[in-house]
Amino acid sequence: MTLRAILAGTGSALPRTxxxxxxxxxxxxxxxxxxxxxxxxxxxHIAEPDETTATLAAAAxxxxxxxxxxxxxxxxxxxxxxxxxxxxxPASATKVQALLGAPDCxxxxxxAVCSGFLYAISVADSMxxxxxxxxxxxxxxxxxxxxxxxxxxxxxxxxxxxxxxxVLSAEEVADDRGILATRLHAExxxxxxxxxxxxxxxxxxxxxxxxxxxxxxxxxxxxxAAVLGEVLADVGLSATDIDWVVPHQANKRIIDATAKKLGxxxxxxxxxxxxxxxxxxxxxxLALDLAVRDGRIRxxxxxxxxxxxxxxTWGAAVLRV
Ligand code: UT7
Numbered sequence: 001m002t003l004r005a006i007l008a009g010t011g012s013a014l015p016r017t018x019x020x021x022x023x024x025x026x027x028x029x030x031x032x033x034x035x036x037x038x039x040x041x042x043x044x045h046i047a048e049p050d051e052t053t054a055t056l057a058a059a060a061x062x063x064x065x066x067x068x069x070x071x072x073x074x075x076x077x078x079x080x081x082x083x084x085x086x087x088x089x090p091a092s093a094t095k096v097q098a099l100l101g102a103p104d105c106x107x108x109x110x111x112a113v114c115s116g117f118l119y120a121i122s123v124a125d126s127m128x129x130x131x132x133x134x135x136x137x138x139x140x141x142x143x144x145x146x147x148x149x150x151x152x153x154x155x156x157x158x159x160x161x162x163x164x165x166x167v168l169s170a171e172e173v174a175d176d177r178g179i180l181a182t183r184l185h186a187e188x189x190x191x192x193x194x195x196x197x198x199x200x201x202x203x204x205x206x207x208x209x210x211x212x213x214x215x216x217x218x219x220x221x222x223x224x225a226a227v228l229g230e231v232l233a234d235v236g237l238s239a240t241d242i243d244w245v246v247p248h249q250a251n252k253r254i255i256d257a258t259a260k261k262l263g264x265x266x267x268x269x270x271x272x273x274x275x276x277x278x279x280x281x282x283x284x285x286l287a288l289d290l291a292v293r294d295g296r297i298r299x300x301x302x303x304x305x306x307x308x309x310x311x312x313t314w315g316a317a318v319l320r321v
Contacts, residue, residue, distance in 0.1 A: 004178030005128040007321055009167040011063025012289040013056045015047040028153040035157050040252025044160025044277035047143045054086045054095035056163035057141035061096060068167035072102035076133025079124055080109045081116030081140045081281035084147055088200050114248055114309025116140060116281035121317055122182035128170040139165040140281035147196055149208040160277035164285025177320045181234035183227050184315040194310040220254045220308045225261040228306055231316040239263050244297050248307030249273035249283040297321055
């Protein structure tokens with residue numbers, strides 16, 4: 001028997017308001033044609049003032065708890081991956097804890113931008129396997145619309161808001177179910193290629209997203225293909241063993257190019273970028289929840305998650321559902 005972190009449930013939440021490319025084209029100098037051709041994005045959800053990173057996270061968490069058949073009181077660890085917390089502090093995870101009515105537990109945020117969910121599940125996996133908790137809520141939640149420069153067409157068309165959550169449970173298993181391996185990376189020398197030009201300790205303001213898109217694109221394909229290769233090698237498997245890839249949803253061209261590098265057919269890649277745009281740390285758990293709920297991802301499937309974002313940071317995980 002082996003103690004592993006098992007995927008016990010998934011959930012997600014999207015803001016009420018959905019915005020099309022055509023609607024954006026009325027605000028900035030862009031077009032549906034350009035956005036679809038360069039990114040694959042057609043829609044994104046934008047949070048209303050009453051919808052925040054913490055409220056979206058709590059809504060996604062409630063769904064994940066229900067799917068796992070658990071109560072908030074069963075949870076011993078809450079991690080929220082976000083770059084857009086409700087407040088500079090406290091951690092959004094403690095706000096989620098309060099919104100769920102969960103009693104005393106471990107709660108903190110992880111800041112690794114778009115790869116935050118991968119960082120969070122890797123940390124949770126270690127903590128669950130060393131006995132810190134029995135059940136953990138891992139949430140990626142973002143309101144990126146609040147840090148976009150709505151005059152900058154090179155960034156504002158790319159992002160959206162939302163949240164995705166999973167419950168991971170520590171279980172003794174006789175088979176290969178659960179998280180089998182995770183790999184994380186960071187290369188801080190590229191921190192100026194994708195960043196927010198404000199912060200509490202510098203400008204005292206929240207700031208806006210700035211990105212050298214073409215450079216990020218180039219690094220993303222190389223790094224994601226490499227980390228997927230690493231994580232599969234860790235468990236002695238190859239691309240042909242994968243049932244589903246749930247990639248970070250930044251750009252359909254990045255997803256296609258990465259899959260091609262690995263020799264993965266498009267039918268095994270979960271794609272939501274057309275509906276959600278890039279929701280940063282929320283994108284992987286949002287896509288995972290969608291594919292679990294529509295029946296594509298089933299018990300026994302080998303699933304690979306990957307993401308890359310500001311820092312640069314990137315990572316991958318392989319799990320048997
Ligand atoms: O989640 C974190 C990771 N982030 C990413 O992975 C994003 C990575 N980067 C990308 O996805 C792509 O680089 C972009 C979608 C951001 C841009 O696509 P691209 O094919 O690399 O375009 P580009 O930046 O080379 O720009 C091409 C042209 C430029 O015009 P000129 O200089 O060729 O005349 C831009 O000004 O497209 C122009 N452009 C636009 N045109 C219409 C840039 N944004 C827009 C726009 N609408 N929204």
